[in-house]
Amino acid sequence: MSNKSPPPRPAPRLYLATPVVDDHASLLAELPGLLASADVAAVLLRLKETDQRTMISRIKALAPPVQNAGAALLIEGHAELVARGGADGAHLASLAALEEAAPSLKPDRIAGVGGLETRHDSMSAGELGADYVLFGEPDEKGQRPSSQAIAERLDWWAELFEPPCVGFAMSLEEAHEFAASGADFVLVGEFIWADPRGPKVALIEIDAAIRKAYATALAGQDPAGRKPAGREHG
Numbered sequence: 001m002s003n004k005s006p007p008p009r010p011a012p013r014l015y016l017a018t019p020v021v022d023d024h025a026s027l028l029a030e031l032p033g034l035l036a037s038a039d040v041a042a043v044l045l046r047l048k049e050t051d052q053r054t055m056i057s058r059i060k061a062l063a064p065p066v067q068n069a070g071a072a073l074l075i076e077g078h079a080e081l082v083a084r085g086g087a088d089g090a091h092l093a094s095l096a097a098l099e100e101a102a103p104s105l106k107p108d109r110i111a112g113v114g115g116l117e118t119r120h121d122s123m124s125a126g127e128l129g130a131d132y133v134l135f136g137e138p139d140e141k142g143q144r145p146s147s148q149a150i151a152e153r154l155d156w157w158a159e160l161f162e163p164p165c166v167g168f169a170m171s172l173e174e175a176h177e178f179a180a181s182g183a184d185f186v187l188v189g190e191f192i193w194a195d196p197r198g199p200k201v202a203l204i205e206i207d208a209a210i211r212k213a214y215a216t217a218l219a220g221q222d223p224a225g226r227k228p229a230g231r232e233h234g
Contacts, residue, residue: 015187077092136174154182
């Protein structure tokens with residue numbers, strides 16, 4: 001029997017959420033430079049609600065620069081538009097949405113899910129074949145758990161389950177904390193686009209922060225002031 005330790009988990013990667021896209025021209029011009037500046041694994045395209053033909057045309061325009069950069073393009077909701085627009089998958093906002101959309105997405109496309117309020121919900125998502133679970137996004141009222149609670153959920157999931165987990169970060173500090181807590185991906189969005197220095201500078205800074213958090217955690221240190229992984233959570 002081998003006594004070798006399991007290999008360390010890979011470094012967390014960025015998952016970039018776009019602003020709500022109405023006119024996609026400015027985003028189309030900005031994306032290649034953004035994706036070249038940091039290790040972005042996927043882009044979550046948030047489309048303004050309009051007619052399907054218009055939404056599909058926007059997906060078709062934005063898919064090539066994302067995919068040519070080696071990233072996956074996921075659509076927020078609208079699983080029915082994924083194949084028609086040439087996207088790589090969809091992010092679903094609830095277990096019910098995942099259950100409804102999974103047959104049309106799997107196995108060729110990605111089906112990620114959020115809106116998981118309890119550990120039981122999270123495990124149910126895994127049983128339904130979710131390709132990743134997202135923790136920490138605001139609900140319809142804009143409420144979300146504390147960053148510590150989100151970090152603990154990420155830690156719990158990463159310790160016990162195989163599908164990747166994503167931490168929804170709303171600040172540089174949260175991105176650092178979630179990367180140290182076991183997140184496979186860190187989702188960043190509005191605060192990147194609102195940064196007065198520009199989204200590229202903000203994205204580079206976030207990328208460096210999660211790499212630092214990962215390196216520190218790998219070295220056995222505790223950058224977030226938390227107990228070692230593997231503890232029981234309340």
